[in-house]
Structure formats: structure tokens, C-alpha cells
Amino acid sequence: MKGMAEPLHRALGLTDDEAGDIERILGREPNHLELAMFSVMWSEHCSYKSSRRHLKRLPTEGDAVLVGPGEGAGVLDVGDGIAAAIRIESHNHPSAIEPYQGAATGAGGILRDIFSVGARPIALMDPLRVGPLDEPRNRWLLDGIVSGVSGYGNSVGVPTIGGELVFDETYAENPLVNVLCLGLLPTDRLVLARASGEGNLAVLLGSSTGRDGIGGASMASEGFGDGEEHAKRPAVQVGDPFEEKRLIEACLMLLDAGLAVGVQDLGAAGITGATSETAGKGGVGMDVDVSAVPRRAPGMDPWEVMISESQERMLAIVTPADLDQVLAVCARWEVEGTVIGRVTGTGRLRVVDGFGGEVLADMPASALSDDAPDYDRPLRAPAPRPAADPPAIADAGETLLGSLLDTSWVSSQYDSQLFLNTVEGPGGDAAVLRLKHPTTGVDTGRGLAVTTDGNHRWCAVAPRRGTAMVVAESVLNLACVGARPLALVNCLNFGNPEHPEVMWQLSESIDGMADACRAFGIPVVGGNVSLYNESRGKDIDPTPVVGLLGVVDRLDRRPPGVGLVDQGRLLLLGERSSHVGGARVWKDAPELPPFDPAAVTAVADVVRGLVADGLLAGAHDIADGGLAGSFGELVARSGLGLEVGLTDTGELFSEAAGRVVVCVAPEHVEEVVRRAGEVPIVDIGGVGGDRLVVAGMVDLSVPAVVSAFRDTLPAAMSAGATH
Amino acid sequence: MTARVGVILFPGSNCEQDAVEAIRALGGDAEVLWHGDATVGDVDAVVVPGGFAHGDYLRPGAIARFSPVMGAVADFAGSGGPVVGICNGFQVLTEAGLLPGALQKNRGLKFLCTTVDLRVETSRSVLTSGAEVGAVLRVPINHFEGNYTCSSETLAQLRGDDRIVLRYVENPNGSIDDIAGICNEGRNVVGLMPHPERACDVLLGSEDGKPLLRSLLTAAANAKV
Numbered sequence: 001m002k003g004m005a006e007p008l009h010r011a012l013g014l015t016d017d018e019a020g021d022i023e024r025i026l027g028r029e030p031n032h033l034e035l036a037m038f039s040v041m042w043s044e045h046c047s048y049k050s051s052r053r054h055l056k057r058l059p060t061e062g063d064a065v066l067v068g069p070g071e072g073a074g075v076l077d078v079g080d081g082i083a084a085a086i087r088i089e090s091h092n093h094p095s096a097i098e099p100y101q102g103a104a105t106g107a108g109g110i111l112r113d114i115f116s117v118g119a120r121p122i123a124l125m126d127p128l129r130v131g132p133l134d135e136p137r138n139r140w141l142l143d144g145i146v147s148g149v150s151g152y153g154n155s156v157g158v159p160t161i162g163g164e165l166v167f168d169e170t171y172a173e174n175p176l177v178n179v180l181c182l183g184l185l186p187t188d189r190l191v192l193a194r195a196s197g198e199g200n201l202a203v204l205l206g207s208s209t210g211r212d213g214i215g216g217a218s219m220a221s222e223g224f225g226d227g228e229e230h231a232k233r234p235a236v237q238v239g240d241p242f243e244e245k246r247l248i249e250a251c252l253m254l255l256d257a258g259l260a261v262g263v264q265d266l267g268a269a270g271i272t273g274a275t276s277e278t279a280g281k282g283g284v285g286m287d288v289d290v291s292a293v294p295r296r297a298p299g300m301d302p303w304e305v306m307i308s309e310s311q312e313r314m315l316a317i318v319t320p321a322d323l324d325q326v327l328a329v330c331a332r333w334e335v336e337g338t339v340i341g342r343v344t345g346t347g348r349l350r351v352v353d354g355f356g357g358e359v360l361a362d363m364p365a366s367a368l369s370d371d372a373p374d375y376d377r378p379l380r381a382p383a384p385r386p387a388a389d390p391p392a393i394a395d396a397g398e399t400l401l402g403s404l405l406d407t408s409w410v411s412s413q414y415d416s417q418l419f420l421n422t423v424e425g426p427g428g429d430a431a432v433l434r435l436k437h438p439t440t441g442v443d444t445g446r447g448l449a450v451t452t453d454g455n456h457r458w459c460a461v462a463p464r465r466g467t468a469m470v471v472a473e474s475v476l477n478l479a480c481v482g483a484r485p486l487a488l489v490n491c492l493n494f495g496n497p498e499h500p501e502v503m504w505q506l507s508e509s510i511d512g513m514a515d516a517c518r519a520f521g522i523p524v525v526g527g528n529v530s531l532y533n534e535s536r537g538k539d540i541d542p543t544p545v546v547g548l549l550g551v552v553d554r555l556d557r558r559p560p561g562v563g564l565v566d567q568g569r570l571l572l573l574g575e576r577s578s579h580v581g582g583a584r585v586w587k588d589a590p591e592l593p594p595f596d597p598a599a600v601t602a603v604a605d606v607v608r609g610l611v612a613d614g615l616l617a618g619a620h621d622i623a624d625g626g627l628a629g630s631f632g633e634l635v636a637r638s639g640l641g642l643e644v645g646l647t648d649t650g651e652l653f654s655e656a657a658g659r660v661v662v663c664v665a666p667e668h669v670e671e672v673v674r675r676a677g678e679v680p681i682v683d684i685g686g687v688g689g690d691r692l693v694v695a696g697m698v699d700l701s702v703p704a705v706v707s708a709f710r711d712t713l714p715a716a717m718s719a720g721a722t723h
Numbered sequence: 724m725t726a727r728v729g730v731i732l733f734p735g736s737n738c739e740q741d742a743v744e745a746i747r748a749l750g751g752d753a754e755v756l757w758h759g760d761a762t763v764g765d766v767d768a769v770v771v772p773g774g775f776a777h778g779d780y781l782r783p784g785a786i787a788r789f790s791p792v793m794g795a796v797a798d799f800a801g802s803g804g805p806v807v808g809i810c811n812g813f814q815v816l817t818e819a820g821l822l823p824g825a826l827q828k829n830r831g832l833k834f835l836c837t838t839v840d841l842r843v844e845t846s847r848s849v850l851t852s853g854a855e856v857g858a859v860l861r862v863p864i865n866h867f868e869g870n871y872t873c874s875s876e877t878l879a880q881l882r883g884d885d886r887i888v889l890r891y892v893e894n895p896n897g898s899i900d901d902i903a904g905i906c907n908e909g910r911n912v913v914g915l916m917p918h919p920e921r922a923c924d925v926l927l928g929s930e931d932g933k934p935l936l937r938s939l940l941t942a943a944a945n946a947k948v
Contacts, residue, residue, distance in 0.1 A: 150834045154865075155775045157737025242735050242778025249734070332759075333734060413834045415865050417921050420741050434926065441744060558926060 008032065012039035018373055025367050033351060033361045036303040037368065040269040041276065044531055047372035050497035051529040054510045062523035064486055071192060072116040072265060073183070074525025076487050078551060080444045082437055083187045085119035088180040088452070088489045088547045090530035094237070095177040099144025103177050104152035104239040108311050110181040111158060112265035115248050116314065118191045118255045119183030120438050122419055124153050125431070126163035126179050127452040127491075127545050128410070131172030133716040138167075141175050143717065148239075149179070150413040155241035156248070160414035161422055161431040164452055164545075165407045165713075170460075173535030178491040178528075180452055180547040184438040189255055193264035193274075195282040195317045195343050200261060202275060202286060202341030203326060206247045206313040209271070209305055210296040212237045243312040243335075250333040251314055256439075259322045259329065266313040272306045272368065274315040275341055276349050279365035285346035286365060291353050292340045302360050306351060317343065379507055380500035385461075385590040390580045393649050396628070396697040400652075401708040403584055403625035404632045409713040423447060428561055429480040429621055432552060447552035449483035454493075454545035455624060458592060458655070461582040463505045463542050465592045467512030472600045472657040474548035475520055476621040479604035480660060481559040482611035483550030488517060490527040490546050495539020497531045505542040506531075513544065519597035522548070557614055564638035564663045565617035568687040571672060572627075574603045574659035575680055578650030584625055585653045593656035600658040602679050607660050615672055618663035626653040628698070630661050635692045636709035641702050643693040644685030652697060663687060726943035729756040729766035731796070731812075733787055738773035738809065738920065745920035746770075749933065751940045761791035768805040768849075768943035769796055771812030773865070773918060783811055783826065783868050784818035793819050805849040805942040806912045810866055813904070813914030822907055822914045823881070824873030826866075830897025834867040838928065840892035841903050841917055848888045848906040849942035850913040850935050859892060860931035862917040864903075869916040871898040871905075881905055889915055911942070 009019040012035055022030050022038050030038065044050060060068040066083055067075035073087040091106025107124060114121045126149050131138040153160045158181070195202065254260045262282070264274045271288065279286040290302045296310070316337075318326050323339070330337035342355060349368070351361035364371075393399055411426030424432035430451035435444045453474045458466030475485055490513060495502040506529075517524055533540040579593035580586045610616050618638070620630045627646065635642060646652055661684075664672050673681055692700045730742045732755045743753040756763055758776075763769055776787035787793065793815075800806045800821055808816035816822045829835055841862050843854045854860075873881070878900060881887050889904035896916075904915030919932030 154834060154836075154867075155735070155778070157735075157774060240778075242775065242780070245737070245775070245778075246734050408837075412837050415834075415836050417836065417863055417865065417918075417927070418737060418741065420744055420921060420924065420927060423926055441740070555926070558928075 009035055012036060013043060014039050018042060021373065025371060026363060031361065033303045033306065034363060036307050037272045037361060040272060040307045041368035042372045046269050046273060048529055049373040049375050050377050050531060051506060052374055053376060054507050055527065057510055058514050058524040059517050060523050060525065062487065065523050065525055066190060067117065069524065069526050072113040074487060074489060075117055075190060076525065076549065077187060078435065078448065080437065081187050082435065083185050083190060084448065084549060085114050085117050085183040085185060086487065086489055086547065086549050087113045087526050088178055088491045089528045090491050090493060091177045091179065092174065092493065092530050092533055095145055095175055099141045100148040101238050103145040103148030105237045105311050106177055106179045107149055107152045108239045108241065108244050109267050110179045111156065111244060112267065112314060114181045114183035115251050116193055116263050116265040118189045119185035120252055121158045121181050121183045122421065123182045123433060123450065124158050124160040124179060125450060125452050125547065126160060127454060128163060129166045129168065129171045129176035129543065132167050132169060135172065136720065138172065139717055139719065145175065145177055146410050146413055152239050152241045154415045156245045157418060159416050159418040159422060161416050161433065162426045162450065162452065164454065165405065165410055168456060170456060170541040174533045174540055176493050176543060178545050180489065182450060182549065186439055191255060191262055193278050193281065194262045195278040195284050195286060196261060197319065198284065198343055198345045199320060200343040201318050201320060201323060201339045203316045203318055204293060204313060204338050204340045205250060205316055205330060205335055207240065207243050207310055208294040208296040209308045209310045211300065211304060211308065212310055214304055214308055237309050237311045239311050246333040246335050247312055247314055250329055250335045253329050254316060254326060259318060259326050261317040261319065264315045266315060268309060270306065270308045276365050276368040278315065278317060279349055280369050285344040285348045286341045287344055287350045287352050287355060288341045289355050290351050290360065292338055294336060294338055302351060377497055377503045378500045379504040381504050382501050385588065387590055390586050390650065393585055393653065396649050396652060397700050399585060400628040400632050400698055401705065403629045404636060404709040405712055406709045407713065409717060423555065424481055424559055424561065429477040430483065432481050432559060434555060445555060447555035449478050449481050449550040449552055450547065451477040452545060452547045453477065454543050456541035456543040457587050458582040459509060459544060460541040461589055462592045463508040464512035465595050466582065467509040467544050468516035468595055469592065469657045470544060470546055471513060471516035471520065472597065473621060473623045474546050475600060475604050476660055478548060478550040479607040480611065480619040480621055481552065482608055483552045484608060485520060485522050485548055485550045487525045488522050488546055488548050489525060490544055492527065492529045493533055493540065493543040493545065494531050495534045499539060502539050509542055509544045516597055520601060554612060559611055560616040560619050562620045562633055562637050563618040564634050564640045564642065564687045565665055566640055566687055568617050568663040568665055569669050569683055570642060570644055570685045570687065571662050571664055572659060572682050572684050573606060573662060573676060573679055575599055576651060577654045577656035578648050579656050580650050580654050583653050583655040593654065595657050603658050603660055606676050606679050610672060610675060615664065615668045616662050617665050620661055622659040622661060623655055626655050627661065628652045631692060632705055632709065635702055635705045639702060639706065640687050641689035641691045642685060642687045643689065645695040646684065649697055652694060725750065725752045726768065726940045726947060727752045727754065727766045728768045728770055728943055729754055729763050730770045730772055731756050731758060731792055733758040733774065733776035733790060735776050735778050736772050736774035738918065741920045742770050742772045745923045745936055748923060749936055749940060756792060758790040758792045761795055763792065763795045763799050767947045768939055769799055771808040771815050773810035773812060776811055776815055784815035787815045788819040797821060800912050803909060803911050804946055805939060807850055807939055808914040809918055810916055813916055814868060816912065816914045821912050822905060823877045824871055826868045827870045827872055828868050829870050835895055836865045837895065838863045839895055839917065841889045842892055844887050844890055845885045847885060848910045848913050850938050851888055853938040853941060854934040861922065861929040862919055862932055863921040864895060864917045866916055870896045871902045873899065884908065888913055
């Protein structure tokens with residue numbers, strides 16, 4: 001509990017130095033309202049003050065990039081007059097406190113980022129990480145998170161086409177809820193959140209403003225102490241997907257009709273963030289009439305109105321001449337539209353009590369974002385882990401079964417098919433969507449593919465190489481569905497940046513991502529940093545999650561998928577490895593396997609070509625769980641047995657990057673081997689029978705494999721939940 | 724003349740474009756009708772599509788029945804016009820009294836998106852006239868409140884009048900008598916929870932929805948004459 005005598009700036013989460021900076025910028029002592037506005041905009045969540053200097057090392061340029069990092073979403077030219085908007089965000093802290101609303105509003109927030117650039121959201125993905133399900137509270141969290149994404153995403157009318165589900169002790173007190181959204185727009189309708197034109201109006205669209213989510217951005221910038229989650233519950237916002245649905249339609253109709261100069265979502269930092277960012281980026285000023293803002297609670301003070309994070313609100317910049325038409329569009333969609341601001345030529349953001357009335361706050365518009373602190377926090381590498389030998393694996397069969405997890409308990413709660421695009425939905429290596437023009441509906445005959453990937457075990461062993469391996473996994477996931485990578489977004493989930501080892505992890509991870517993206521020729525077009533993921537002083541394992549968007553150049557058949565065909569041959573593509581460093585079976589290894597991005601690229605190129613030409617009956621990249629996990633999933637999904645031979649148990653469980661297992665009909669084997677060219681390829685066995693056999697290591701019945709895969713999650717979740 | 728199908732758009736509908744796309748791909752003409760207009764214009768058939776008509780925080784379809792367009796839909800149905808309610812559209816039609824019974828929360832109390840097998844139980848409806856009785860169709864479902872229920876008298880009537888149009892081969896949601904779709908006495912109003920418009924392209928996994936939507940287009944063309 002914070003003491004009564006504490007200065008106001010500290011109660012708002014600002015340091016003494018930051019308070020001094022604010023006073024210097026204003027040339028006087030800030031008032032309460034101004035301090036509150038600075039405190040949310042200078043929070044870690046909004047300002048990236050600990051990570052900004054590191055993020056600059058990521059490559060962001062590429063031929064297809066229309067909009068890079070720093071806007072509502074990254075935007076890519078995908079041809080035929082179509083642009084794709086993509087973004088990923090975390091909603092970790094709210095979900096730890098109130099999982100349903102935390103996850104629901106996470107989905108809602110990312111959707112607004114996408115339609116703020118003029119794109120119609122067409123898909124969501126939700127990489128989720130929670131603690132082990134033998135804890136009732138973790139079951140409560142997972143059930144609430146999934147229900148929240150389901151309840152919001154399904155209702156708002158955007159399909160959720162994939163994600164991840166990872167259980168580990170490291171997330172027990174701090175689940176990770178990341179949400180990715182993809183949208184499409186006609187390339188010529190791209191809009192950026194800019195205020196321009198002195199005299200133009202800022203129209204607040206959508207929900208009224210309440211006390212929900214006051215200081216949410218600051219909350220997301222602190223860890224949790226004992227029992228503190230409950231006290232922070234009022235800082236979690238509440239979602240209304242029906243309001244969001246109407247808001248989407250109203251905003252897209254405004255943009256279609258050319259009635260908005262710019263559109264900005266209201267996310268963290270609410271009206272303060274939206275008005276200061278549109279004015280700051282537009283190089284103009286704005287007067288904000290706080291008294292005009294529709295409120296849902298009586299007696300709200302101006303500072304509460306200015307920093308509230310009430311959901312389902314947007315800000316549109318419109319010309320006075322268009323206002324009546326704008327309000328008519330709002331009326332059609334039953335969306336409230338209220339003029340709350342006027343663009344000025346002063347370069348200052350002023351909060352006023354009625355236009356021309358008392359000035360309640362006055363600051364340079366750009367100061368809230370551009371002058372935010374930029375910390376060079378100390379980094380320290382941890383002591384190297386001592387050299388050791390990999391652990392002996394007592395029962396390879398049991399270990400294999402333990403790594404299997406069918407996530408359809410989650411994905412069946414999501415509408416994954418809306419818009420008639422979903423060729424490959426949840427559960428595959430990557431989701432595949434038909435690419436249709438967003439306004440004409442014309443099918444291009446091409447496709448988009450998206451995957452999200454992360455691996456905290458690899459990144460805990462060696463954050464730099466581990467992160468590079470995560471990017472490589474994404475590249476291979478796309479290759480398995482026939483897609484070439486186009487652009488990457490990231491969600492960097494880390495612990496407390498005031499701990500030098502966490503800052504070192506973050507810095508190393510960013511370098512690993514930069515290395516890999518440069519090697520693969522993939523620009524990074526957006527990201528989100530979530531720090532302070534810790535509970536009771538313990539940081540989570542470093543968990544960078546990447547979302548990779550790719551293009552399928554000819555989508556005339558369904559990708560092979562994770563499956564088998566009877567009598568097919570199983571071929572292993574890529575350099576063989578028995579190195580189990582960082583694998584499920586050796587978490588505390590001193591190092592990861594060697595990593596060669598050029599070899600990964602070569603494998604991806606071969607696999608992509610084989611998929612495109614229909615030469616594969618099944619394909620699966622080898623990552624979490626190694627070949628064992630791949631075999632188990634192939635058998636469980638197809639219901640067919642297989643028999644293979646490997647060099648040793650290390651090869652069965654290694655998670656070394658750059659390998660793909662493919663199932664090939666006998667008549668295509670020769671062609672596939674020929675097409676592999678210089679890429680190592682070996683026949684490791686064949687499909688058939690009713691057992692999963694790895695010679696000398698594993699012998700399991702197909703039903704046992706199917707059951708371990710299919711039943712684990714429903715059985716765990718049926719045990720009930722509590723918080 | 725091409726049959727014209729009107730697809731109703733409530734503010735929270737979300738499957739309207741999918742219905743339009745599927746109907747057009749089958750050679751029909753489709754247009755979107757706004758819920759706030761008290762007319763269905765001069766269309767030959769009406770589809771009430773899936774979604775969450777008015778957010779459905781209260782009960783699916785409970786508010787939609789009061790939308791101005793619904794009076795026109797009732798008149799259109801009353802004069803024998805073909806009307807199909809898909810998913811939320813089925814819920815809306817029951818709330819509006821155009822079909823008997825109600826849709827309650829799924830057994831298991833979870834939203835359920837998956838693909839199921841449906842058995843065609845009668846070809847005497849505007850949605851199944853071109854389908855074979857006994858045929859099994861692979862069609863997606865996508866709902867939280869899809870568990871059909873009705874009184875025992877209504878059930879007896881539905882059975883006796885051959886008005887159970889589609890049944891689940893394996894009941895996914897607890898619906899009484901495995902009911903996936905029913906029709907009214909006139910056989911021109913059909914409600915079903917599964918989404919035939921999602922099963923009209925082999926690239927998306929199934930084309931089994933085509934005979935159903937083709938039947939609707941045939942009924943629409945006949946209504947035009």
C-alpha cells in the first residue's frame with residue numbers, strides 16, 4: 001500500500017526525475033491533470049522507454065512495406081490493389097486479474113488498431129501461455145481467457161484462425177495473452193492517424209467514457225505483489241463487442257466515403273493518447289473540450305475523463321463541412337458521435353472546459369510522446385550455465401505422449417471460418433486464408449498465411465539464438481503451407497526491465513530477431529513490448545512471440561497439412577541433429593544447438609515448392625517436442641501408424657532448427673528427393689500398421705497416441721476451476 | 724430471370740456477405756436489406772443470416788424481432804415467399820414466431836465451431852427440395868445457442884408433419900431429437916443452425932451446402948413466376 005504522504009507524481013507512477021522533466025517542459029509546476037496525462041503517456045506501456053533504443057536495431061525496410069513500426073498497424077502491399085494491415089499486442093496484466101475481460105478487451109483493442117488504418121479486420125490469432133493446469137487457478141485463467149476471446153471475437157464478427165497454447169510454471173502467476181489481428185484494405189484507402197487543417201474537428205465515436213480502465217497503462221507497467229491483483233481489478237476495462245462491431249462499420253463507412261481526414265483508436269491512455277498522437281504526428285495543436293465528452297459515471301473529474309481507457313472509442317478528424325454527413329453515418333450505425341476537439345495551429349495540446357472556456361491543461365502536443373524518457377537501463381548477462389551432459393531419457397514413449405496436445409478445446413470455441421476465407425484453420429503449422437479484394441470481393445487466386453510462434457525454453461537458454469530459432473520456426477511453418485514470408489510483427493514479453501538480466505535478455509532477443517530477419521529478408525513492421533511480467537519478484541522466462549505473415553502465390557489446392565497417407569514414405573529434410581539443448585527434455589541446458597539461417601532458408605525453399613506442386617501428402621516442421629512430437633501429431637491426426645528408424649534418442653527429441661518431416665506417396669519419392677537438391681534428405685521410414693514405432697525406442701498403439709493427443713486438454717479442464 | 728435473394732443486415736449481423744457470396748457463386752442475384760427499412764423490396768427470397776443481430780446480450784433474436792424489416796419478412800413469408808434463417812437467423816425466426824420452438828445454450832455451455840454431418844430428413848422444404856432424403860452433408864456449425872428445444876406437442880407436430888428438415892448424425896449441442904433444422908407448416912420458412920454458405924467451396928473443405936442453397940434459388944425462381 002502506498003503511503004498517504006507520497007507526492008502525487010509517485011502515486012501516478014512517475015519517478016522524481018520524470019516529474020522534473022515535466023516541469024522543465026512546461027516551464028512551471030504541472031497541475032494534477034497534466035501530471036495524470038504525462039503519467040499515462042510516459043508509462044512503459046505507452047512510451048517504450050526501456051526498449052525504444054533497442055528496437056531501433058530491427059530491420060524495418062522492405063519492398064512490400066507501406067507502413068512500418070510506429071503507427072496503428074504495419075501495412076504491406078500484397079498486390080492486386082490490396083494492402084494487408086497486421087499488428088500484435090499483449091494483454092497480459094489485465095488477463096491476470098480478470099481473464100474474461102482482459103482477453104476480450106485485448107481482442108477489442110487490436111481490432112481498433114487495424115481499422116484505424118482503414119482496414120477491415122479479417123482474422124485474429126491468440127498465442128496464449130498459462131501455468132500448469134493441475135492448478136485450479138490456472139484452469140480458471142485459461143477458461144476465462146478463451147471465453148473472453150470467444151465471446152468478443154465471435155460477436156464482433158472476426159474469425160480467430162489460430163494461435164498457440166503453452167503451459168509452463170513460469171507463467172503461473174503471470175499468463176501471457178497476446179492477440180494478433182490481420183486486416184485488408186484497398187491500397188488507395190490507406191489512412192494514417194494525423195490531425196491536419198486548422199479548424200478541423202475531432203469527433204469522438206463510440207462508447208461513453210467511464211471510470212473503467214483508469215490508469216490501465218500504468219498498471220501494465222508494474223509487477224504484481226501479494227494479493228495486489230484483486231485491488232487492481234477496477235483498472236481492467238470491460239468490453240462491448242456489439243458497440244465495437246457498429247464502430248467498425250461506421251468507421252469503414254466514413255473512410256469509404258472520404259469523410260475522415262484521419263482516424264485514431266483510443267487505447268492505452270484514452271483521449272490523452274489519441275489527441276496528443278494525432279496532433280503531434282500532424283504537427284498541429286488541438287483544443288480538447290473535456291466537458292463535451294459523454295460520460296457514463298456521474299462526477300468524473302477532468303483527469304479521469306482524459307486518461308480513462310473505456311473501450312470501443314475512436315477519434316475521427318473531420319472537416320466542419322463534412323460534420324453533418326459524419327453524424328448521419330454515426331446515426332445509421334447507432335454510434336454516438338461528439339465533437340470534442342478542434343485542430344489549432346499552435347502546436348499545443350490544451351484541455352479546456354468548453355471551447356473558449358477555462359484552460360485546464362496546456363502542453364506541447366508532441367511532448368507527451370516525443371519527449372518521453374528514453375532509458376539506457378543497465379544490462380548484465382547471467383553467469384553461464386555449467387557444462388553438463390543431457391539427461392538420460394528413461395521412457396521415450398511416455399515422453400512422446402507427454403508432449404502431445406490437441407488445442408481444439410480452445411479453437412472450437414472460436415468462429416474460425418467467417419468470411420469464407422479459411423482454407424487452413426487452427427491446429428495446422430500456419431493458417432491459410434484466401435486473398436479476396438476487401439471491397440470488390442474478387443478472389444485473387446492467391447492466399448495469405450499467418451503463424452505465431454514463441455519458445456520460452458530456447459530463449460531462457462540463450463535469448464539471442466533462441467529468438468532467431470523462433471523466427472526460423474515461423475519461416476518453416478509458412479513453408480509447410482506453401483507460403484513465402486512477407487513481414488513480421490513481434491510481442492516481446494519479458495520480466496522487470498529494472499533487473500539488468502532481464503534487460504540483457506531483451507537486448508539479446510532483439511538482436512537475435514534482427515539477425516534472423518536480416519538473414520531471411522523479412523522486415524519487422526510492428527511490435528509491442530510487455531515488460532514487468534513478474535510475480536513476487538520472479539521474472540518470467542523471456543518470451544518473444546512473433547507473428548509472421550506470408551503469401552501463397554497460387555492457392556489452387558489445400559496445403560498438405562499435418563497428416564499421413566497410408567503406405568507413404570517419411571522423409572526428413574534438413575541437417576540431422578541429436579542436440580537436445582533447450583528441448584523439452586533438457587530445459588536447463590548450457591547451450592542451444594548450432595543455428596544456420598542459410599540452411600533454414602534452403603529447406604524452406606524446397607518445402608514451399610513441393611507444397612505448391614502438390615508433391616506432399618503431409619508436412620510438419622520440427623520444433624517444440626522434436627521429431628517425437630511431430631510423429632505423435634501426424635499419427636494422432638491421421639489415425640495411421642508409422643515405423644521409422646533414427647540414430648539415437650537425441651535425434652528423437654532434438655529441437656534443432658531447420659528440419660521438416662514430410663509424408664510422400666511412393667510414386668513421388670524420387671521426384672521429391674531430386675528436388676531437394678543440395679538440401680539433406682533421408683528416408684526415415686514409412687506409414688502403415690496400427691502402431692507408432694521408432695525402432696528400439698518407442699512402440700505405442702495408435703489409439704494410445706490419439707487419446708494422449710485428444711483427451712489431455714478436455715480432461716484437465718473438466719476438473720473444474722477456481723480463483 | 725435470375726432469382727433475387729435479399730439478405731437482411733442487422734447492425735450485429737456478420738454472415739451477410741458470406742451468404743451473398745455463396746448465392747452469387749451459385750448463379751443467384753443477392754442484395755443486402757437494411758433492418759431499419761420496413762420492406763423487403765421486390766426480392767424473391769429472404770435469408771436471415773448469422774451473427775449477433777443486436778449484440779444478443781439479452782437472448783439471441785429477442786430484439787431483432789422488433790426491427791422494422793421483420794414485419795415485412797412476416798408478410799413475405801405469409802404470402803408464401805421463401806425465407807431461410809441460418810444460425811442467428813434461425814434464432815430470430817423463432818423469436819419472431821415464424822418458426823416454433825427456441826434455441827437455448829449448447830449442452831456443455833461452450834461456443835462450438837466445428838464441421839458436422841447432417842442428414843436430410845425431407846425434401847419437402849424450400850431448402851431441401853433439391854437434396855436427397857437420407858443424404859449426409861458435411862456442413863459447419865458455429866453457435867453458442869444452437870440447442871433446439873420445443874414442447875412435446877410441437878415436437879409431435881413437427882414429426883407428424885414431416886417438418887424436421889435436417890438432423891445431426893451425431894448431436895453436438897443437445898438439440899431435442901437431434902434437430903438441426905425445421906420448417907413451418909407452409910414449408911416455405913426454414914430455420915437451421917448449420918451454415919450451408921460455409922460449405923460451397925472445395926478449397927474451404929466442403930461443397931455439401933450447395934444442394935441446399937440451390938434449392939432455395941429454385942424456390943425463389945418459382946416464386947418469381
